[in-house]
Amino acid sequence: MSDLEQFRAETRAWLAEYCPEEMRDGDITAENQCWGGRQWEFQSDAQKRWFEAALEKGYTVPTWPKEYGGAGLTADEAKILTEERDRINARKPLSNFGISMLGPALLAYGTHEQKLQHLRGIARGEIRWCQGYSEPGAGSDLASLKTKCEDKGDHWLINGQKIWTSNADISDWIFCLVRTDFDAPKHKGITFILIDMASEGISVKPIVLISGHSPFCETFFDDVKVPKAYGEGNLSVVGEVNRGWDVAKNLLVHERGMLGTLSPLRGAKGPENLGSFAAEEIGLDDAGRLDDPALRQKIAQAEIDDWAYTLTVERMNDEANAGNGLGAKSSMLKYAASELTKKGSELRMDIGGTEAATIGPDGIEYDSLANTWLYNRAYSILGGTTEVQLNIISKRVLELPSA
């Protein structure tokens, strides 16, 4: 038996023993995932047992080095772990932005001491992170951000406002882009800084969307004092002062990769199983075809596109594991995933007709077709709009000239 076969056998046995039955229902909605953090309370005993078992193996962050709370798995081993987990439809033991976005950036740019504190905090589910990037005046043109960060000797002083901070109201720390030099060209005066959300002067206000309740918030910084360091070598700034754009770009690639492949996005009622849903709602004609020929064609085309997309995620992962990194092609996955997700929920609304457009006594019901359809409009805006992704593909993949 090869080492990998051995690993697969061990992993399968470990999952069989330690993944509770109740945790084998997949990561369907954000609500049934384990997010961790200071405010976190396990939703069930099974969820707690599954998290603790994974933590002990380093499987909350399987590819991170052991000293930072991971299991140090190779890409091949990590793929096997994912396959085996998917095989029994197991939930992820822990999910959050720390794992998928900040972690990879810290691994690339952090000091040993920063990694020790923050990566381990993430791996252990102790700290829930949120992302402070966008501002009211800095959306697609993110580098024009204006949140002001002044050097006050032993501390930084921060004033300004962030927007679209997902889950800021229930997060413990924020990784934030701030302006440390207002005179330099816009990309050269930005710093990447880590801030405790419990700091004095931070306030948070949730945003109501067209879909109703949302995880998005506005975050205000009013004379917030941030220490230069949280301990020996453990600075609050990641990378160099005024060079935060490099860290931000690295992190955005991970974010796009995540948005292009993360199951909650594709699980948000994309095109899968549209056909059977339509057959149930609309019915079939005498020849056994959906009794709405135009809609039938659209559904089938969407299912074909969805299938090709899913295979492309698989192929690009295989290529990455074979040593050909995804790079800017992650923008293709992000673009395709967002458009398909919107398409899927649009078709569901079409299938549901006027019934799907009906709301409850308290407004749009959570997780209803309408709720998902409205919320999904955000997918081609957040994490870099569809138009920004197309710009990136043009410039970085196709190398088309700049204006």
Next chain:
Amino acid sequence: MSLILTEEQEMLQDAANGFLTENAPVAALRKIRDSKNPDGFCRKLWKEMADMGWAGIIVDEKFGGSEFGYVGAGVLAEQMGRNLTASPFFSTSVLGATAIQHYGTDKQKDAHLGAICDGSTLFALAVDEGPRHRPEHIEFAATPHGNGYKLSGAKTFVADGHVADKLIIAARTSGEANDPSGITLFLVDADAAAIERTHTPMIDSRNAANIKVDGLEVTGDDILGEVDGGYEALEGILSAGRAVLGAEMSGSSQQAFAITTDYLKEREQFGQKIGSFQGLQHRAAHLATEIEMTKSAVLKSLQLLDDDFDSASATCSMAKAKSGMTAQLSTQEAIQMHGGIGVTDEYDVGLYFKRVHVAQQMFGDAGFHADRLAKRSGY
């Protein structure tokens, strides 16, 4: 199985790319077209391809093939799609070889597979009877006669039918015109006196034939597969054809796009490269994404044919649909983004546009396969 090529398959790809760009580029297709070459391909070149093992690419080694499977055939077809290479590869080495290898008797395999591998016998598949692909709609009649059958009827768009030595004909032995059961495949000599072939040159500079058969007498030995159960074999042959056509169209999409992006980087208007205009950039980026999606779909269908041939039908349909839509978009955009020269005969993008159109129509366009998928999924 990983969704990437193995080292061996990558070597085949490099070899095919080198050979075809050298010996069978788009200029060679123009020459064949402009000289009104009656074969529609170069026989000497076909012999060279056979000598390299391409003609027997899917055939088992014991019959003289190179046993590279459908992924191997797709790798070659993709490079042929890039170069618009005209050859009997598709009709003989994909359709003919699949028919004999998967559905032939031992005797038929011994008799024909070697002659496919060495390039000496050309095959053609006669299935459609009207302008649109409808493989269940078979009226071509096989009526019992003595110990065998008598064949009579007409077939349209038999690709390479004008040069084929052997024809595989789908005929009705029982049932009604749209009934999948009751179809039987016959393997017959193309030059039989009862067969009248009319050469039909196509818009893509490839060639086909309309075929009329009037009372051709055949025996049980000429049957390929099961009597009345020929639709299953036809499905298998068509699935292989659809996946490989998908690979060819994927190659054409990629090359038409490469020509176009080169042009976007070089052509100037309003004092700047036209590739700097966002209106064109976003369309190019969308198309690049579709091309990546298509590559995955095509490779998956080819791998499945090698892995579990009988279960590949739906996947091959989806690959054909996806590659067809992408190829159409790629070649339409190629013409539009080139502007005036895009519609000149001198420029190559028009040739890609024409080839892709015929490949789309062949064995079902995207709408046909979407319909099949929906039916199969119960809606």
